[in-house]
Amino acid sequence: MTRPKLAIAGLTACSGCQLTLLNCEDQLVDVARLFDLVYFPMGESGSDPDAVFDAAIVEGAVSTPADVELLFGLRNASHLLVAFGTCALWGGVAAMNNKVSGRDELVRQVYGDSGRIESFPPSPMGNFVSIDFAITGCPPEKHDLLALLAAVLAGTLPPLQSYPVCTECRSRENLCLLLEKGELCLGPIIQGGCNARCPATGIVCEGCRGPVREANVAQELELLLERGFDRKEIERRMSRFTPEWDYGKRR
Amino acid sequence: MDKKYLKNGQFSEFIETLRLFGDLHGPTMSDTGVFAFSPVSDPSQLRLDYQRTQIPPKKYLLPFREEILSYREGNYRQSHHHTPEIILFGVHPCDLDGIAYLDRVFLGDSPDPCYAGRRARLTLVGLSCVPDDFCFCSGLAEPPTCDLFLTLQGDGFKVDALSARGKEIAQAAKDLLSLEATGATVPLQRTGITAQDPQLRFSDNPLWDKFATTCVSCGACSVCCPTCYCFDVREYPSLDGGGIRLREWDNCLFVTHGEVAGANFRGSRLERLRYRFLHKYCGFTPLQGMTSCVGCGRCKEVCPVDIDLRELTVNPDQGTESP
Numbered sequence: 001m002t003r004p005k006l007a008i009a010g011l012t013a014c015s016g017c018q019l020t021l022l023n024c025e026d027q028l029v030d031v032a033r034l035f036d037l038v039y040f041p042m043g044e045s046g047s048d049p050d051a052v053f054d055a056a057i058v059e060g061a062v063s064t065p066a067d068v069e070l071l072f073g074l075r076n077a078s079h080l081l082v083a084f085g086t087c088a089l090w091g092g093v094a095a096m097n098n099k100v101s102g103r104d105e106l107v108r109q110v111y112g113d114s115g116r117i118e119s120f121p122p123s124p125m126g127n128f129v130s131i132d133f134a135i136t137g138c139p140p141e142k143h144d145l146l147a148l149l150a151a152v153l154a155g156t157l158p159p160l161q162s163y164p165v166c167t168e169c170r171s172r173e174n175l176c177l178l179l180e181k182g183e184l185c186l187g188p189i190i191q192g193g194c195n196a197r198c199p200a201t202g203i204v205c206e207g208c209r210g211p212v213r214e215a216n217v218a219q220e221l222e223l224l225l226e227r228g229f230d231r232k233e234i235e236r237r238m239s240r241f242t243p244e245w246d247y248g249k250r251r
Numbered sequence: 252m253d254k255k256y257l258k259n260g261q262f263s264e265f266i267e268t269l270r271l272f273g274d275l276h277g278p279t280m281s282d283t284g285v286f287a288f289s290p291v292s293d294p295s296q297l298r299l300d301y302q303r304t305q306i307p308p309k310k311y312l313l314p315f316r317e318e319i320l321s322y323r324e325g326n327y328r329q330s331h332h333h334t335p336e337i338i339l340f341g342v343h344p345c346d347l348d349g350i351a352y353l354d355r356v357f358l359g360d361s362p363d364p365c366y367a368g369r370r371a372r373l374t375l376v377g378l379s380c381v382p383d384d385f386c387f388c389s390g391l392a393e394p395p396t397c398d399l400f401l402t403l404q405g406d407g408f409k410v411d412a413l414s415a416r417g418k419e420i421a422q423a424a425k426d427l428l429s430l431e432a433t434g435a436t437v438p439l440q441r442t443g444i445t446a447q448d449p450q451l452r453f454s455d456n457p458l459w460d461k462f463a464t465t466c467v468s469c470g471a472c473s474v475c476c477p478t479c480y481c482f483d484v485r486e487y488p489s490l491d492g493g494g495i496r497l498r499e500w501d502n503c504l505f506v507t508h509g510e511v512a513g514a515n516f517r518g519s520r521l522e523r524l525r526y527r528f529l530h531k532y533c534g535f536t537p538l539q540g541m542t543s544c545v546g547c548g549r550c551k552e553v554c555p556v557d558i559d560l561r562e563l564t565v566n567p568d569q570g571t572e573s574p
Binding site: 027030031034146147149150151153154156158159160161162163164166167168170171173174175176178179180187188189202212213214215216219220223250251 | 281283284285287304305306310315464465466467468469470471474475485486487488489490491492494500502505506507519520553555556
C-alpha cells in the first residue's frame, strides 16, 4: 500500500493546531509509519517545493501575502485541503478585532513606526480557496484529527457531526450555566463535538469551535439581552473566535 | 395477607437489601446541584424529594453514544457491552411510562440487541411522586410497569411487588416489611395529554411561527425527553485498518436530521417543529394514535425560550382544548 503524502502547515496562527498532532503520542508511531509526511516545517520535515500531496492539513488565518502564496501552493499541490482549526475556518482569535481597529494602527503599535510588515485583516482560508474538509476547534480535538487521518487512509472523509454544545452538555448532566446561573454562555449557537469540555467544569462556552450550522443567532442575542447582558459585551464575547456573525440570522 | 409496608426506620436496611440484587442506582444530586440518576454507595445519597432528573433513565438503556459494531479485514462483529445488573431505585411514574414506551420501540418485532441486553439486566423500583408546576402526566399506569413500586404514605411506604423479580426482592426484604399500614395514600390530580390529531400540525395557529422564530435548536428538549430515541449512525475507520460504527442520540430539531443526498425532508425549523409534534403527540406507525409524551415536564423546564408544544393543542380562538 502506498503511504498517503501529507502536508501539515500553518498560516497566521499560534501553531497550537499542529501541536494537536504531536500531542497524539499514542498514535504518532502509526502515523509516521502509515503516512509520508512530505511537508511539515513545524515537525522539521523537508520541504520539497515540487511535492504533491494527498492531503494538506492547514491551520491558521490568512493575513499576509506569504500566507496567500503558501495557501495557493498547497491548494494546487494537494488532492484534499483541510482547514484545520478555528482560525483556518472562521478567522479565530487573530481576527477578533477586525471590526474595531485599523490594520495600520495595529501594525504600528506592534512593530513601531519603522516596522515594515505587509499585513491585512486575518480571514478564513475559505475566502481564498475551496476547502474539502474542516476540523474546527481552538485547539481541535485529537480524536477529530485522528478520524480524519484514518479516513484519508481508507480513501474517504469522516462523517460530519452537526449539533450545538448544549446537546453534549445536557447529556453530561451539567448544570446549565445559561439558564440556572444566568451566565453569558454561547452553547446554543456553537458547534459541539468537544463533549462540552468547558461547561462540564463550570466555565461558560466561549465559542471556540465557531457557529453551529443552523445557529439561531438573533434569538441567542435576544435571550442574552433579556438576561441583562450589554450588547457590546455580548458582541465582544461572540467575536472572540468568530469575527463575522450575522446577528439577524435566525436559521 | 401480604406484608407490604415499609417504615422509614427500616428504609436504609431495605436499600441495603436491594444491593444484593445488583449495582444500586438512584436519584442523587450532583456536585453542581443537578438531579441525576447515579450510583449510590450510601442510602443517605438518595434524594427522595427529587422532582425530575435532568436526563431520564433512558440513559441506562440507550446511552448517549455507543459502539454498535466493529469491522476488520472484511468482517464485522457486533459490539458486546458487559452491562452489570442494575437496580434503578426511585423512578417516578412518568419515567416508568417512558421506559414502557421505549420497550415497545426497541423490543418490538425486531428487538435491538444493545437495548435488549441492557433491559434484561435492569430492575426498576418505582416511587410515587408529588407533581410540581411543570408536571402533566396521566398518573400511574395500572399496574405500574416496574418490578417493585413504593408509594409514599404516612411515615413510610407501601411496597408492591409487580414481577417475579420484584417478588424475589420483597421476599428477601420480608423481615423489614410489616402488615400494618404506614398511613394513608394521598390521591393525586393528574391532567395528562392525550394523543392528538395529526392534522393539528398543519393548523394555522400563530404559535407555530412564534416557536419556529424563537427555537434556538439547542436540542435540550429532545436530549432530556424520556421517550426521544432517534439516533444517528456513523462509521469511523481507524488507523489499524479496521473501524467502528457508533450510534449517538440525534434530534429531529436539527437541520441534519432530515437531510439526505441533495435534499432535506424538513429544511425549515417550522417543518421540524411540526414533525416533532407529529411524532410526540400523534405517534408513528405502528405506534400511531399513541402519544409518547409522558408529561414529565423536562422539555419545558430545560427550554431556554420557554417553548411548550402542548399550547398548540389549545384552540387560540376559544381557549379550549380542541377535540
